[in-house]
Amino acid sequence: MGTRLGELVERLGGNLVGDPNIELVGIAPLSDAGVSHITFLSNSKFRTEAQASQAAAMILSPADDALVAAVFKGARVVTPNPYVYFARASQWFAAQAEIAPPVGIHPSAVVDPSATIAPSASIGPHVTIEAEAVIGADAVIKAGSFIGRGAVIGAGCRFSANVTFHAFCQIGARGIIHSGAVIGGDGFGFANEGGRWVKIAQTGRVMIGEDVDIGSNTSIDRGALADTVIEDGVKLDNQIQIGHNCHIGAHTAMAGCVGVAGSAIIGKHCTFGGAAMVLGHLTIADNVHISSGSMVTRSMHEAGQYTGFYPLAKNAEWEKSAAIVRNLGSMREKIRSMEKTIAALSAKLDC
Amino acid sequence: MGTRLGELVERLGGNLVGDPNIELVGIAPLSDAGVSHITFLSNSKFRTEAQASQAAAMILSPADDALVAAVFKGARVVTPNPYVYFARASQWFAAQAEIAPPVGIHPSAVVDPSATIAPSASIGPHVTIEAEAVIGADAVIKAGSFIGRGAVIGAGCRFSANVTFHAFCQIGARGIIHSGAVIGGDGFGFANEGGRWVKIAQTGRVMIGEDVDIGSNTSIDRGALADTVIEDGVKLDNQIQIGHNCHIGAHTAMAGCVGVAGSAIIGKHCTFGGAAMVLGHLTIADNVHISSGSMVTRSMHEAGQYTGFYPLAKNAEWEKSAAIVRNLGSMREKIRSMEKTIAALSAKLDC
Amino acid sequence: MGTRLGELVERLGGNLVGDPNIELVGIAPLSDAGVSHITFLSNSKFRTEAQASQAAAMILSPADDALVAAVFKGARVVTPNPYVYFARASQWFAAQAEIAPPVGIHPSAVVDPSATIAPSASIGPHVTIEAEAVIGADAVIKAGSFIGRGAVIGAGCRFSANVTFHAFCQIGARGIIHSGAVIGGDGFGFANEGGRWVKIAQTGRVMIGEDVDIGSNTSIDRGALADTVIEDGVKLDNQIQIGHNCHIGAHTAMAGCVGVAGSAIIGKHCTFGGAAMVLGHLTIADNVHISSGSMVTRSMHEAGQYTGFYPLAKNAEWEKSAAIVRNLGSMREKIRSMEKTIAALSAKLDC
Numbered sequence A, B, C: 001m002g003t004r005l006g007e008l009v010e011r012l013g014g015n016l017v018g019d020p021n022i023e024l025v026g027i028a029p030l031s032d033a034g035v036s037h038i039t040f041l042s043n044s045k046f047r048t049e050a051q052a053s054q055a056a057a058m059i060l061s062p063a064d065d066a067l068v069a070a071v072f073k074g075a076r077v078v079t080p081n082p083y084v085y086f087a088r089a090s091q092w093f094a095a096q097a098e099i100a101p102p103v104g105i106h107p108s109a110v111v112d113p114s115a116t117i118a119p120s121a122s123i124g125p126h127v128t129i130e131a132e133a134v135i136g137a138d139a140v141i142k143a144g145s146f147i148g149r150g151a152v153i154g155a156g157c158r159f160s161a162n163v164t165f166h167a168f169c170q171i172g173a174r175g176i177i178h179s180g181a182v183i184g185g186d187g188f189g190f191a192n193e194g195g196r197w198v199k200i201a202q203t204g205r206v207m208i209g210e211d212v213d214i215g216s217n218t219s220i221d222r223g224a225l226a227d228t229v230i231e232d233g234v235k236l237d238n239q240i241q242i243g244h245n246c247h248i249g250a251h252t253a254m255a256g257c258v259g260v261a262g263s264a265i266i267g268k269h270c271t272f273g274g275a276a277m278v279l280g281h282l283t284i285a286d287n288v289h290i291s292s293g294s295m296v297t298r299s300m301h302e303a304g305q306y307t308g309f310y311p312l313a314k315n316a317e318w319e320k321s322a323a324i325v326r327n328l329g330s331m332r333e334k335i336r337s338m339e340k341t342i343a344a345l346s347a348k349l350d351c
Helices: A006-014 A044-052 A064-067 A082-097 A315-326 A326-351 B005-012 B044-052 B063-067 B082-097 B314-326 B327-351 C005-010 C046-050 C064-069 C083-098 C315-326 C328-350
Strands: A016-017 A037-041 A056-059 A075-078 A181-185 A190-193 A196-199 A206-208 A219-223 A228-230 A288-290 A304-307 B015-017 B039-040 B057-060 B075-078 B183-186 B192-193 B196-199 B206-208 B219-220 B226-231 B288-290 B302-308 C015-017 C035-042 C058-060 C075-078 C183-185 C190-193 C197-199 C206-209 C219-221 C228-230 C288-290 C304-307
Touching: A006 A016, A006 A075, A006 A082, A037 A082, A037 A190, A044 A064, A044 C190, A056 A064, A056 A082, A064 A075, A075 A219, A075 A288, A082 C197, A181 A206, A190 A326, A190 B082, A190 C046, A196 B082, A206 A219, A219 A228, A304 C228, A315 A326, A315 B314, A315 B327, A315 C304, A315 C315, A326 B082, A326 B327, B005 B075, B015 C058, B044 B063, B044 C035, B057 B063, B057 B082, B063 B075, B196 C083, B206 B219, B206 C206, B302 C315, B314 C315, B314 C328, B327 C083, B327 C183, B327 C328, C005 C075, C005 C083, C035 C083, C046 C064, C058 C064, C058 C083, C064 C075, C206 C219, C219 C228, C315 C328
Parallel strands: A037 A056, A056 A075, A181 A219, A206 A228, A288 A304, B039 B057, B057 B075, B183 B219, B206 B226, B288 B302, C035 C058, C058 C075, C183 C219, C206 C228, C288 C304
Antiparallel strands: A016 A075, A190 A196, B015 B075, B192 B196, C015 C075, C190 C197
């Protein structure tokens, strides 16, 4: 019931050296791979472990091939980017193990008659789909999810259980949205009138491109008047907050707990470490990389890696350094005063 | 099918200069407003853009009116606070476009016979309402939401899909709760017995005033013995955590990702920037404003703006500054030692 | 309808001094306890308040007993750890007040015929349980929750409304999961191919021990190939993010908004303050305590308390200190230069 190595290579490419008829039960890292696994070497510093592997087959780069092949007796799949090959192979094996959700609409789902559901889509139990929503071919909407009026879900999208996707928002093909995510909640917009907050109606949408992944319990707010935009290939981890009218460029990735305030414009191919925060109305260039736990408070026009968090220390040491940080102004004054005294002393001595 | 300008001004006030019979299709910012929109000038620095606008009408202040009117040919609505007027107008246009949710209880909803549902309320598909809960007039509870035993939902409240509102909690009139929000989960209370945690039952409630907005995926815990209290007019954005027994004063607003630990007492009219954090058992005065990403570790008795986050820098510069921050104690020692040496040198020179 | 003091002591232990036939309506802190309450003194600094209490009974330690008893006229329960006793008593009173959820499967629930549901379990409205899932004895799965294929829920677990527990994940006995929590969403794993992200299938599970509590809207991702592991007695507050392949040791507790990146290995009996963050692939020893708002960027091999956040200040003061922090390198240069000058001056003077 495994996968023939030759079939894998036919589908994913790469240069096979060895027996195509080997049967593989799955893929595993070097540390765990047994005699029925294919494994991968994506970092040359593990060449010695790779040589010693008992795996049936190994994905590796041309640069590592000769050295590993001198010892390793299994089949080899030589490919320029073994980590990407591993990713594709992991998808392959996961697809073999997957039990496809049933096509059609579960009888407990509540689907408005004016909604358009592709015949190949799978709509799970307790799903609600409002009027005029459109669900594309092969899309899977799992139990308890909510699709608001006029929303458009692209072909091949997969929504986990308990996703909320609000009215008039759209997502392109092959989008993946995890449980608890909320797409299209109201943005946080109020006018202050004598100390009280007057709500600004949030009538924009969330427009999401193709191949976008959105993690568990992540929130993306709809725009106030214009739309919030998430371009193709963006990957958002869990517990992320994207404010109204943000625009996130293609293939940007954000790790868990990131927050982006309203109207931030973020470039393409950026990365944000966990819990990084971005203030509103900023512009961030392409290829900017923000470290975990860092707060972006101004626009970033230059690509590069940026960081800003207080270094961790033993609590007693932190208390000392934090007390000094609070008084850096007086330390600077002291230094200035010393400079003057030293200058005066020098002058005296030079007389 | 638009709104007559005269009707808008009749409802919202302001001084109309121009033709009341203009038909408006909606409201738009200066940058986007076309010939069928009403727009607004809420910041005098955009007067030039305002003069050049093609909008059918403009909301603006008396201070800006003369200058704009010298060029702008549309109708004007003059009002002391154009931004608040814009907020109200945005609500008006949103209400025109809205399709009201159907009054009554959806057949798929599970409502305990002992619950009291106002005849004008709208209860969506797959909603669960437990025993003795009370749903006020005109309230809207959308699909998949859960209302626990004995909970009380005020008149005109609007719960988005997949809201969880636990037993015995209450919210006053016109509350808005967004999807994924959880009101009344257990507070995080444990006693430690030899390294193991013994749960403290959380039997208080969450008591929420009128006109409170709660964002997507925000959590407010019930009190341990007493209640957690959210006063009137509080506005909470998405992904916020409010611990048990907190008390948040009226008209305080918190941006996304804020966390407030248990038993914090927060004043009225405070604001918290995104990802600001408040430790437990603190007291924060009225009109305190905490910047984004700042950690409040002591009670704040004085109104004002407070900040505390590490400034962002290029990663290499941060590494340098962070290394020094870790060793500020030795830098201070060095300065002290230099001061002594300088004093000794001065004394010698003065001999 | 109250609880007889004697019955409470029979069940929870402790040394009763006073009338066992007193009827108690509940437990309350010193500040609130009335004549029908039992209260507790867990901190000796409140002895004076304890002496003055009107409570019917008091839980207190041997060390406090004599002094309190000299004035306090109610019954006393003397026990080495009054706070733990309070926790257990709070559970007792909560259990008296609780209305047990109905045993059996609500007719609106959708349960796959191949799932195994203990006859004593309670399955609420709109719950979905997929094929081959197992629900243990006395477990309670409240409204709208989702249990994926092959998941295993231990005896006595309690899932609040709208919990998502994905396929093949497991939780041991007496687990508590609050609303909006998502267990077993995909980890955040991608390979980068020329700027585009290729998804790595996430085929591991989340394996949770016994007596684990998981707060509202918390997310725990399934492992990539191996499993994510949460050991016995771990307590997680709300809005927490646990990345794929993390391993959290027994009896570790994390406050709200904590984030742990993938493959972090955390010891037993650790504590994490609110919004603490842990980078991926780190190892943290047992008994490490991380303060709120602190970022852990390297492995911690030594038990102790660690801290790292920028101290809060008035905004103007922060601006001053932050500007200096940005330029600490030049301050250090200045100090070095002064040291040289002073040395030169000293040398001159000594000639």
